Amino acid sequence: MAAVAGDNHRLRLVVRYMVLTLIAIIFIFPLVFMVMSSLKPDQQLLSDTGSLRAFLPVGDLSFDNYRDAFARAPVGLFVFNSMLVTGVTVVLSLLICSLAAFSFVFLNWTGKGVVLSIILATLIVPFETIAIPLLLIASQLPWIGAEGLTFGWLNTYRIQIVPFIADGLTIYLFVQYFKDLPAELIEASRVEGATWLQIYRRVVMPLSGPVLATAAILKFLVMYNQYLWPLIVVQQESYRPVMVGLQYFFQLNIAWGEVMAYLSLITLPVLAFYLVLQRAFIASIASTGVKG
Known part of the structure; x- marks a missing residue:
């Protein structure tokens, strides 16, 4: 009985952490999209928004947007x-x-x-x-x-x-x-x-x-x-x-x-x-x- 109770407890913990991880991923997606998009040129940024590539560091990546942002505004x-x-x-x-x-x-x-x-x-x-x-x-x-x-x-x-x-x-x-x-x-x-x-x-x-x-x-x-x-x-x-x-x-x-x-x-x-x-x-x- 103790072993069964321990297995049930571990199963509940696994399910709980899976749910919490899923919620964390959902909330972090906008931040990932923002950072990844900031590294891409406009044409690639707009074309990637229709797929998972928008959340991935793929394509022509650079810090040019950050440099241009500082040049445009203080x-x-x-x-x-x-x-x-x-x-x-x-x-x-x-x-x-x-x-x-x-x-x-x-x-x-x-x-x-x-x-x-x-x-x-x-x-x-x-x-x-x-x-x-x-x-x-x-x-x-x-x-x-x-x-x-x-x-x-x-x-x-x-x-x-x-x-x-x-x-x-x-x-x-x-x-x-x-x-x-x-x-x-x-x-x-x-x-x-x-x-x-x-x-x-x-x-x-x-x-x-x-x-x-x-x-x-x-x-x-x-x-x-x-x-x-x-x-x-x-x-x-x-x-x-x-x-x-x-x-x-x-x-x-x-x-x-x-x-x-x-x-x-x-x-x-x-x-x-x-x-x-x-x-x-x-x-x-x-x-x-x-x-x-």
Whole structure:
């Protein structure tokens, strides 16, 4: 009986891994197609799309499309702009939203339920409905910099960062996670004389690795894929992100090989960020725990 049970267990594992492998292959096919197409000239790329050759490194392969992509548009500048805007926004968002969630969960103040409800209600409001009013406000906002007092935030990094620092989804994720933390930890810290800021920094946040990784990944994807807002508020090439830069490859004659090369280049930071955060997520789950 034990041998039969062991065989059934192994069979279930084999079937499970086969299914997971098939799903992984399905999801990785677009990436393989993108990379393979970026190495082929346009005529071969289009002729291969009707067969499995589109996913195989066959034919006239070269890095000419990558060279031509850099010649057509400042790809490095666009990637830098997106990484800068995305990185700063993610860091500030995790800080501000976690502090807000901490106040909603652990502090007692009048009206916090109403305020949280209003914040969550913003999740049903499409950004397109507030884009124009936000544009009108941003075009008149003051700023003190190296040039002194100026008005208007258009064509800057801050106009792409500040409106997206705090959002209802990130606050909601932190609120739900903080609610599941053991109340005994907070009570013990208060008895020992810790301030709320110390509890936030030394007790709550070290236990919040999973939600930090989840919120960071979601925020990264939203910010890195921004198109409408930068298209509205940024006219100078020096501040444009990668998604706005994609329009350079659809002007005049479309070179599909260059488009695939550009997409491959701008996808690399996303994959790298995800892999790093995935490892941090797994490590935080393995190391986080409270012994009763």
